[in-house]
Amino acid sequence: MKVPLSWLKDFVEIDLPIEELAKRLTLAGLEVEEIKYIGLPMPKDSSQMKSSGLPWDREKFVIAEILEVMPHPNADRLVLVRLSDGKTEEIALTGAPNLFQFKGKGPLDKPLKVAYARQGARLYDGHKPGWILTTLKRTKIRGIESRSMVCSEKELGISEECEGIIVFDDDTPVGLPLVDFIGDAVFDIAITPNIARNANILGVAREVAALTGKKLKPPSYKVPWEGAPIKGRASVEIREPNLNPRFILGLIEDIEVKPSPYWVQLRLRLAGMRPINNIVDATNYAMLEIGEPLHAFDYDILCQRAGGKPPTIITRLPEPDERLTTLDEVERSLDEFSVLVADTAGALSIAGVMGGTETEVNQQTRNVLLEGAAWNFINIRQTIAAQKLSSEAAYRFSRGIHPAMAERGIRQCLSLMQQLAGGTIAKGLIDNYPSPPELITITITPTDVRRCLGINLSPSEMADILRRLEFSVDVDKENVRATVPDHRLDISQGVIGKADLMEEIARIYGYDRIPETQISDIIPPQYGNPTLEREEQLRDLLVSLGLQEVITYRLTSPEREARLFVDETPPDEQAYVRLANPISNSRIVMRHSLLASVLESVEQNNRVRDQIALFEIGPIYMAYAEKALPEELLRLIITLTGRRAPACWQDGDSNQMDFYDLKGLIASMFAAMHFESVRYQSAKHPVFHPGKCADVLLDDQLVGSMGELHPLVAERYGLSAPLLAADFNLDLIFNKMPTTYITEPVPIFPPALEDLAIVVDESIPAKEIEQVILRAGRPIVTELRLFDVYRGAQIGAGRKSLAYSLVYQASDRTLTDNEVAKIRKRILKALTQELEAELRS
Amino acid sequence: MLKRLDRIKAQALTNLESINDPAALQAWKVKYLGRSAELAEVLQDLPKASKEERPQIGRRANEVKNALVAAYEEQANTLHKKALAQSLVQEHLDVTLPGRPRLKGRLHPATQTLRQLFRIWAEMGFQIYHSREVETDEYNFGLLNMPAYHPARDMWDTFYTTRSGIILRTQTSPGQIHVMRERAPEPIRVILPGMCYRYEQISARSEIQFNQIEGLAIGHNITFADLKGTLMAFASRFFSQNAATRFRASHFPFTEPSAEMDVECFICGGEGCSVCKDTGWLEILGCGMVHPLVLQNGGYDPEEFSGFAFGMGPERMTMLKRQIHDIRYFWRNDLRFLEQF
Numbered sequence A: 001m002k003v004p005l006s007w008l009k010d011f012v013e014i015d016l017p018i019e020e021l022a023k024r025l026t027l028a029g030l031e032v033e034e035i036k037y038i039g040l041p042m043p044k045d046s047s048q049m050k051s052s053g054l055p056w057d058r059e060k061f062v063i064a065e066i067l068e069v070m071p072h073p074n075a076d077r078l079v080l081v082r083l084s085d086g087k088t089e090e091i092a093l094t095g096a097p098n099l100f101q102f103k104g105k106g107p108l109d110k111p112l113k114v115a116y117a118r119q120g121a122r123l124y125d126g127h128k129p130g131w132i133l134t135t136l137k138r139t140k141i142r143g144i145e146s147r148s149m150v151c152s153e154k155e156l157g158i159s160e161e162c163e164g165i166i167v168f169d170d171d172t173p174v175g176l177p178l179v180d181f182i183g184d185a186v187f188d189i190a191i192t193p194n195i196a197r198n199a200n201i202l203g204v205a206r207e208v209a210a211l212t213g214k215k216l217k218p219p220s221y222k223v224p225w226e227g228a229p230i231k232g233r234a235s236v237e238i239r240e241p242n243l244n245p246r247f248i249l250g251l252i253e254d255i256e257v258k259p260s261p262y263w264v265q266l267r268l269r270l271a272g273m274r275p276i277n278n279i280v281d282a283t284n285y286a287m288l289e290i291g292e293p294l295h296a297f298d299y300d301i302l303c304q305r306a307g308g309k310p311p312t313i314i315t316r317l318p319e320p321d322e323r324l325t326t327l328d329e330v331e332r333s334l335d336e337f338s339v340l341v342a343d344t345a346g347a348l349s350i351a352g353v354m355g356g357t358e359t360e361v362n363q364q365t366r367n368v369l370l371e372g373a374a375w376n377f378i379n380i381r382q383t384i385a386a387q388k389l390s391s392e393a394a395y396r397f398s399r400g401i402h403p404a405m406a407e408r409g410i411r412q413c414l415s416l417m418q419q420l421a422g423g424t425i426a427k428g429l430i431d432n433y434p435s436p437p438e439l440i441t442i443t444i445t446p447t448d449v450r451r452c453l454g455i456n457l458s459p460s461e462m463a464d465i466l467r468r469l470e471f472s473v474d475v476d477k478e479n480v481r482a483t484v485p486d487h488r489l490d491i492s493q494g495v496i497g498k499a500d501l502m503e504e505i506a507r508i509y510g511y512d513r514i515p516e517t518q519i520s521d522i523i524p525p526q527y528g529n530p531t532l533e534r535e536e537q538l539r540d541l542l543v544s545l546g547l548q549e550v551i552t553y554r555l556t557s558p559e560r561e562a563r564l565f566v567d568e569t570p571p572d573e574q575a576y577v578r579l580a581n582p583i584s585n586s587r588i589v590m591r592h593s594l595l596a597s598v599l600e601s602v603e604q605n606n607r608v609r610d611q612i613a614l615f616e617i618g619p620i621y622m623a624y625a626e627k628a629l630p631e632e633l634l635r636l637i638i639t640l641t642g643r644r645a646p647a648c649w650q651d652g653d654s655n656q657m658d659f660y661d662l663k664g665l666i667a668s669m670f671a672a673m674h675f676e677s678v679r680y681q682s683a684k685h686p687v688f689h690p691g692k693c694a695d696v697l698l699d700d701q702l703v704g705s706m707g708e709l710h711p712l713v714a715e716r717y718g719l720s721a722p723l724l725a726a727d728f729n730l731d732l733i734f735n736k737m738p739t740t741y742i743t744e745p746v747p748i749f750p751p752a753l754e755d756l757a758i759v760v761d762e763s764i765p766a767k768e769i770e771q772v773i774l775r776a777g778r779p780i781v782t783e784l785r786l787f788d789v790y791r792g793a794q795i796g797a798g799r800k801s802l803a804y805s806l807v808y809q810a811s812d813r814t815l816t817d818n819e820v821a822k823i824r825k826r827i828l829k830a831l832t833q834e835l836e837a838e839l840r841s
Numbered sequence B: 001m002l003k004r005l006d007r008i009k010a011q012a013l014t015n016l017e018s019i020n021d022p023a024a025l026q027a028w029k030v031k032y033l034g035r036s037a038e039l040a041e042v043l044q045d046l047p048k049a050s051k052e053e054r055p056q057i058g059r060r061a062n063e064v065k066n067a068l069v070a071a072y073e074e075q076a077n078t079l080h081k082k083a084l085a086q087s088l089v090q091e092h093l094d095v096t097l098p099g100r101p102r103l104k105g106r107l108h109p110a111t112q113t114l115r116q117l118f119r120i121w122a123e124m125g126f127q128i129y130h131s132r133e134v135e136t137d138e139y140n141f142g143l144l145n146m147p148a149y150h151p152a153r154d155m156w157d158t159f160y161t162t163r164s165g166i167i168l169r170t171q172t173s174p175g176q177i178h179v180m181r182e183r184a185p186e187p188i189r190v191i192l193p194g195m196c197y198r199y200e201q202i203s204a205r206s207e208i209q210f211n212q213i214e215g216l217a218i219g220h221n222i223t224f225a226d227l228k229g230t231l232m233a234f235a236s237r238f239f240s241q242n243a244a245t246r247f248r249a250s251h252f253p254f255t256e257p258s259a260e261m262d263v264e265c266f267i268c269g270g271e272g273c274s275v276c277k278d279t280g281w282l283e284i285l286g287c288g289m290v291h292p293l294v295l296q297n298g299g300y301d302p303e304e305f306s307g308f309a310f311g312m313g314p315e316r317m318t319m320l321k322r323q324i325h326d327i328r329y330f331w332r333n334d335l336r337f338l339e340q341f
């Protein structure tokens, strides 16, 4: 909402500096996003406010009057103007098309009042696109010298209007510095939904008055009724009072449609609207000024449509298949819920949103029937959403306007129309008000204020603040009874109303004046969040293992996820959470696979890195037909690819990572989480290499799988080196994760160390050998480390040799050679009996 | 024999002086202190000496042996030091050659900021409460004082799912209702972190998914002044001890009164720059007193309980602190970005 300072001053006295006012408004919730200075000097120091503008030098920009417009001797598209600034006469050159009608007519009867810039003035180039500052210099164009110019709005930085020069109204004083006449500052204020009542000049002025303690000077809403009574000239029928609580008509006759005077045009432009003609401008001006959108009908067309009789305006829902061509020249099929303003012949406008073309005011209009109404804002919102239509009126009506404003709007607008377009205002209004909102009174006490805001205000201080916002207030000892003024709908009854008033009191009292305190309330019961703690522990653990965390998009497409599977078909038939309004086809569902997301990160980084080790902890989303909400399941993905050690100029391990790099990492991870029994068993999986894939089990429950990505899948992701990946179900893992663990003492007695190499059949998994050794060596063999695996002629085909380092350790004594030999024998016996192993000599 | 011992000692010590390398030293040790050394011979011959001389010779032989051992050790030490000194001179590295790189793990920058926020809030007594991302319209809007077609809904561009009434949460606030319904009528002090979603075109300035941390405190005696005090304490921890803050009135449907907290721009020091859009202030978080309807919907009587809530965006805060100009960096996971944290 653009608010010119000069317009505000119509309703409230302002003596604060502009910047200071902007800050006060901002702190009170009317965020001033930018200040545009129109001719006024801009503050030099840091202003803490985004601002722009062009200052007008008082000497170099003045109001002058054009006395005569003369042809240029050598150029058809230029004219010479003889003008006076009240003291001297000058000749200036211009190409302004709005002066050509006066060319060669001799001295003008009514001199034209214009914005005049002298040599040395800094202004914008009116003929080049964008905003280019230039300094006005003496020039000669086709033999005529010029040292000054008459300005367009663009040249002065007022608006983008550059077609013609400004022509002020006739009563403009000549010689006055321009800045004293139209110098201004325009606040661009962000209007949040709760302060929609302030989307107008009067609303902002009311806030200014409340914040600065000045008195608001509202309009008188007096209408110069001069015509015959309106009664009988038209009638109103409201068929949906819930949707249309009030509908008012006013009538003005014998007007002349023409351009508005300059001061109206200027204010409209500064407020961001385009002047059209005096009638339309009057409705817009009144809307901007007090916030009530109004609609002007050509009264004679309505009478024609009624067969020469006084028109009946009907507000109703559309008939089946009803259509209307709106002012934007779109023929619309109307939604069944959209309220219409119609007459007996059909629809006239989409209520509160946009008028129809047929009955709009045009150059020939003589008599205007003016509509001021109140509409159900939710209904208006539904309509603009369905019709994808917006307008200044719809913007305001869709945020709620009090029905009392309809009458004020129509009175204000009728007066203005009469002022701008002449004519006679028919006496009275046709006012149909079936559904007035209930009057809301809320009682609050200083205790309420203390309880909510933490400040102590007396009942009279509270009353004062509320009165400044035009509440009517009674104070009865501690009770402050406030009745909501009839320009706002945002204050509710009861306990919500109390909160609404607290906000008003806090805003006007000043958020900056409320002290900062620490919570004095009791500390709540402590619950913690064990799952998140585990998640964070695991993140630290994985980082300590050298993995980089990634966080990927959780929206994807089924096609993107299908890339993961060898045959591009996901094995699960689980439903997706699917977006009804995706931004693109590539992000259309909530993911099923975290691995697919992480692989996309690998794919991207693969171009710039020869070693990539990533992990992500994040949810996947599984939808079920029988459940409204999906399950959000926590997954962990680890991926490794590329060189085992980062490249180095010396001794770098350039081997590529393989299954056992991943396995080692995962074993470290589970060990650090204090899992005692983790099992890995060979598995087949549609993502992984058939021979290099394992399921991971905790207490015999499958918690994830790991392996080398299937070469075909790897190719799809542009990977040449093997990619190792693990996919874990963290909900299960965290569920099983020991909540606590105990430590063992460090042995005092020295261990005995011994190597043991055995030969077994190829089919025997290493894990079994380990288990046999540990079981047979229990409790003395405390550690076991495989340090070599050998296959070859020496031991024969189909067999393999595994070499282990064993640690023999007793907690209470130093082991003798004899004891160690005995245990060793026991181990060998077990290996031979259970696995047909032989000692390798 | 005593003379012989003196001669052995003199000769050995003279030889020792000229020795320069460990091998010669070893040879000297064998020659003078070994099993077949002359000194050993003297001791072997001891029985041949007269009874009177024997103790004297034995004593002297031991003295000689000790002297030689001491001289040997000293020489060995000298030689070792010399060799070391020599090698220290020769072993000279180019210290400017790069070191052997280590693969280093790191947390994602979003996690790093979340962690920092968790820590600060934990110290201030706010525990983490987790709630779901795919939500019902009711929890995301309705119960938060935004019935269907409420104008405030315009503030959130929502991803709807194909299932009616199910959406991707646009903010973490539905968690407020979950935690309240779970804990009422106990007092509450929690933060609600997590991913939220907005229907927006992805650009340098806007993302479809982003983290949010929301805070909620509910009790019998919690005021707007407490909200200010709590958030200023937070700002002094997260930004800097002396971070200036200001509270502006604002609007959120689920709080009333509502405010936005700005912190003085730490890039320009409040002078005005492009990051703070010439205002000298950075918008950091939205906050307010929990709306009575929301309290009611959560199971708390607004006449008895009050509370405050606040919400902030960790990615935005990271962008401000680290001067990141493109929000898309976060979920693109380019290692060249991630490795800078």
Ligand SMILES: [Zn+2]
Pocket: B265, B266, B267, B268, B269, B270, B271, B272, B273, B274, B275, B276, B277, B278, B280, B281
């Ligand atoms: Zn700045």
